[in-house]
Amino acid sequence: MHEFTATDHQLMARALRLAERGAWTTRPNPMVGCVIAHGGEVVGEGFHQRAGGPHAEVFALRQAGARARGATAYVTLEPCAHYGRTPPCALALIEAGVARVVAAMGDPFPDVDGGGFALLRQAGIEVAVGLMADRARALNRGFLSRIERGRPLVRVKLAASLDGRTAMASGESKWITGEAARADVQRWRARAGAILTGAATVLADDPALTARPEAGDFLPPLRVVLDARLRTLACARVREGDAATLYLHDPALAAPVLQGAEFAAAPLLADGRFDLAAVMALLAARGINEVHVEAGPTLCGALLRAGLADELLLYMAPLLMGEGARPLLAGLGIGRMAQAWPLEVADLRMVGGDLRLLLRPDPR
Amino acid sequence: MHEFTATDHQLMARALRLAERGAWTTRPNPMVGCVIAHGGEVVGEGFHQRAGGPHAEVFALRQAGARARGATAYVTLEPCAHYGRTPPCALALIEAGVARVVAAMGDPFPDVDGGGFALLRQAGIEVAVGLMADRARALNRGFLSRIERGRPLVRVKLAASLDGRTAMASGESKWITGEAARADVQRWRARAGAILTGAATVLADDPALTARPEAGDFLPPLRVVLDARLRTLACARVREGDAATLYLHDPALAAPVLQGAEFAAAPLLADGRFDLAAVMALLAARGINEVHVEAGPTLCGALLRAGLADELLLYMAPLLMGEGARPLLAGLGIGRMAQAWPLEVADLRMVGGDLRLLLRPDPR
Numbered sequence: 222m223h224e225f226t227a228t229d230h231q232l233m234a235r236a237l238r239l240a241e242r243g244a245w246t247t248r249p250n251p252m253v254g255c256v257i258a259h260g261g262e263v264v265g266e267g268f269h270q271r272a273g274g275p276h277a278e279v280f281a282l283r284q285a286g287a288r289a290r291g292a293t294a295y296v297t298l299e300p301c302a303h304y305g306r307t308p309p310c311a312l313a314l315i316e317a318g319v320a321r322v323v324a325a326m327g328d329p330f331p332d333v334d335g336g337g338f339a340l341l342r343q344a345g346i347e348v349a350v351g352l353m354a355d356r357a358r359a360l361n362r363g364f365l366s367r368i369e370r371g372r373p374l375v376r377v378k379l380a381a382s383l384d385g386r387t388a389m390a391s392g393e394s395k396w397i398t399g400e401a402a403r404a405d406v407q408r409w410r411a412r413a414g415a416i417l418t419g420a421a422t423v424l425a426d427d428p429a430l431t432a433r434p435e436a437g438d439f440l441p442p443l444r445v446v447l448d449a450r451l452r453t454l455a456c457a458r459v460r461e462g463d464a465a466t467l468y469l470h471d472p473a474l475a476a477p478v479l480q481g482a483e484f485a486a487a488p489l490l491a492d493g494r495f496d497l498a499a500v501m502a503l504l505a506a507r508g509i510n511e512v513h514v515e516a517g518p519t520l521c522g523a524l525l526r527a528g529l530a531d532e533l534l535l536y537m538a539p540l541l542m543g544e545g546a547r548p549l550l551a552g553l554g555i556g557r558m559a560q561a562w563p564l565e566v567a568d569l570r571m572v573g574g575d576l577r578l579l580l581r582p583d584p585r
Numbered sequence: 586m587h588e589f590t591a592t593d594h595q596l597m598a599r600a601l602r603l604a605e606r607g608a609w610t611t612r613p614n615p616m617v618g619c620v621i622a623h624g625g626e627v628v629g630e631g632f633h634q635r636a637g638g639p640h641a642e643v644f645a646l647r648q649a650g651a652r653a654r655g656a657t658a659y660v661t662l663e664p665c666a667h668y669g670r671t672p673p674c675a676l677a678l679i680e681a682g683v684a685r686v687v688a689a690m691g692d693p694f695p696d697v698d699g700g701g702f703a704l705l706r707q708a709g710i711e712v713a714v715g716l717m718a719d720r721a722r723a724l725n726r727g728f729l730s731r732i733e734r735g736r737p738l739v740r741v742k743l744a745a746s747l748d749g750r751t752a753m754a755s756g757e758s759k760w761i762t763g764e765a766a767r768a769d770v771q772r773w774r775a776r777a778g779a780i781l782t783g784a785a786t787v788l789a790d791d792p793a794l795t796a797r798p799e800a801g802d803f804l805p806p807l808r809v810v811l812d813a814r815l816r817t818l819a820c821a822r823v824r825e826g827d828a829a830t831l832y833l834h835d836p837a838l839a840a841p842v843l844q845g846a847e848f849a850a851a852p853l854l855a856d857g858r859f860d861l862a863a864v865m866a867l868l869a870a871r872g873i874n875e876v877h878v879e880a881g882p883t884l885c886g887a888l889l890r891a892g893l894a895d896e897l898l899l900y901m902a903p904l905l906m907g908e909g910a911r912p913l914l915a916g917l918g919i920g921r922m923a924q925a926w927p928l929e930v931a932d933l934r935m936v937g938g939d940l941r942l943l944l945r946p947d948p949r
Contacts, residue, residue, distance in 0.1 A: 381748075381749070382749070382925065383749065383899065383913075383928065383942070383944070384745075384749035384912065384913040384914060385745070385746070385747065385748035385749025385750065385913070386749065389919075389920065389921060389922060390920070391920075391921075393921060393922050394922070395922065396922075397922075397925075518908070525905075535747065539927065539928040539929065539930050539944060539947070540925045540926060540927055540928065541889075541913070541914060541917060541919070541925065541926035541928065542919055542922075542925045542926075543912075543914070543917040543918070543919035543925075543926075544882070544912030544913075544914065544915050544917070545919070545920070546919070548748065548907075548908035549747075549748040549749070549905070549908075550748060550905060550907070550908065551908050553905060553907040553908070554907070555753075555905070555906055555907035555909070555910070556753065556754070556755075556909070557753060557755075557757060558753060558757050558758070558759065558760075558761075558906075561746065561761075561904045561905065561906050561907075562904060562905035562906075562907075563903065563904055564747065564903040564904065564905065565903065566903050566935070566938070566940070569933075569935065569940065571930070571933065574930070576930070576933065576940075576942075578747070578940075580747070580903060583903070
């Protein structure tokens with residue numbers, strides 16, 4: 222184990238905050254931040270802004286100039302070792318004369334995967350890995366899921382009353398949560414590679430499913446509609462605007478040609494429902510790191526039951542909607558307390574007048 | 586308006602914290618704290634511990650002794666002006682030579698109600714009222730409810746999963762919340778004058794309904810069973826232990842004689858259910874300041890619908906129980922979003938692994 226100083230921690234935390242500024246734009250690349258410093262004095266910093274554009278290290282080295290010589294570079298992810306759309310950052314750090322590199326974690330991407338650290342060490346640079354690794358992994362949990370598990374991180378967004386209801390029996394659900402919560406949802410949408418929904422939601426709500434954060438540059442997430450029998454095509458809002466729209470359908474159907482829409486066949490299970498694991502593999506193959514799900518109780522319940530829901534983002538409005546209203550999730554198949562689904566509260570806060578919980582299935 | 590200094594605020598906050606130490610023991614009296622100080626130097630302090638025992642001012646004056654002369658007394662409630670079980674505190678403050686009295690609020694109790702302040706002023710003592718009045722009112726909201734509205738403050742305790750379910754369809758509900766939440770409930774029970782439940786809960790769970798806080802002196806709350814037709818008498822746990830048990834029943838029934846039980850008739854409405862407002866008036870007449878309700882969805886829903894539920898104390902376990910499980914509340918009669926019941930989040934925290942919300946009906 223390396224010994225890290227308080228200054229190391231402080232500057233890595235700064236690099237992590239910088240990295241996060243790329244949350245809406247780096248896809249499919251990971252977010253990366255870099256700080257170059259002599260002791261506690263920062264001489265350069267940067268973050269990866271956009272795939273194809275310069276990496277975090279390049280911005281930081283440019284800012285540092287000659288002062289990079291003999292400095293420590295803090296990077297939230299292993300510097301790349303390969304000639305991609307940009308030259309390898311490991312070489313840039315070597316050429317700049319950096320004396321020490323502190324990295325939060327290695328990059329499991331096959332073209333890097335230790336190669337960056339090896340290059341640095343060969344050049345005589347001291348390399349220390351693992352500082353604040355948990356935070357760095359959490360930051361790029363979508364990217365890491367795609368690279369390590371071959372599927373995106375799946376986040377299911379839900380909005381309910383305190384008695385766990387998402388709509389009246391009639392389907393009426395506008396608005397359960399307040400403005401602040403709805404604006405917050407837009408920011409989560411903006412960081413997702415894809416926003417996924419089901420045919421039932423498209424038919425019921427004709428949603429646009431675009432990301433509309435108040436401010437800031439972002440890549441429009443791909444909209445994905447699970448529509449086995451392609452029965453939602455008359456609902457056109459989901460094809461409006463800049464974002465691409467992908468319909469997934471039964472392989473037995475021929476894909477139509479439709480302005481603003483892509484079609485792809487995805488395998489169905491024996492019960493006629495999508496093989497959701499295959500759907501996620503398909504999205505990972507398209508470079509999707511994080512899938513943001515906004516769908517009805519059946520699809521959300523099926524994702525949870527299939528073990529594919531990595532996170533639930535649950536907004537709860539301080540309201541009671543009564544026992545006749547619609548349930549949060551359907552088809553969980555729970556009949557006894559021992560079957561109740563345990564969750565871990567990763568984050569809890571008020572957003573405006575509503576509660577927001579970020580939950581993860583508890584491995585207990 | 587009086588001008589209060591930072592020291593005034595600080596010492597009144599101290600008096601309020603002292604007052605709260607009587608939360609489990611002063612019933613039916615209000616909680617009161619008193620601090621006696623010269624500037625920022627505290628020379629005496631005390632709180633009301635038990636009805637019939639000395640008032641907060643008496644403890645504080647005893648501690649202060651001769652140093653009370655010329656001092657400021659901070660009291661969370663108007664000093665009493667009547668000879669009750671103890672002599673009037675206003676006179677004690679006058680005799681001790683206190684120069685100034687700062688009170689958070691007046692005491693609406695008919696035997697006081699301004700009389701304490703009048704006595705002090707007649708003796709030439711400077712009296713300033715209203716410092717931190719909101720906190721003082723919140724502290725004694727049960728007592729104030731009884732005196733001002735003629736009914737206790739009603740707090741409905743609920744425990745549910747995140748999807749708003751309180752039991753499986755079979756009735757199985759042990760345990761939804763964790764140990765820390767269950768221990769927390771015992772502390773809320775301990776501060777209540779009565780713990781109220783319905784016949785359905787007694788028949789289903791045979792609960793003891795005693796307060797069992799881990800530590801600390803408390804008065805055992807009265808247990809109240811709403812049992813119109815007296816069909817739960819075979820469930821004996823609710824009569825065990827030190828606490829008294831009161832059955833409320835249909836006036837058409839004759840009360841039986843049963844060891845450890847009291848009986849009282851309470852009016853029924855045309856639908857055969859209790860007139861819950863009359864039930865609460867009856868409990869207020871017995872000196873109950875706070876009623877802690879632990880009952881099923883029907884009785885809890887009825888209290889809410891009758892406008893009698895002043896607070897909901899909702900524990901939410903990070904669990905999903907599924908759409909087949911039992912609802913949080915029944916009979917709210919909500920069919921449209923516009924009828925959804927708005928609540929105000931007065932307090933939100935984690936208790937162990939569970940969420941705890943203190944909610945109040947939102948007057949919007």
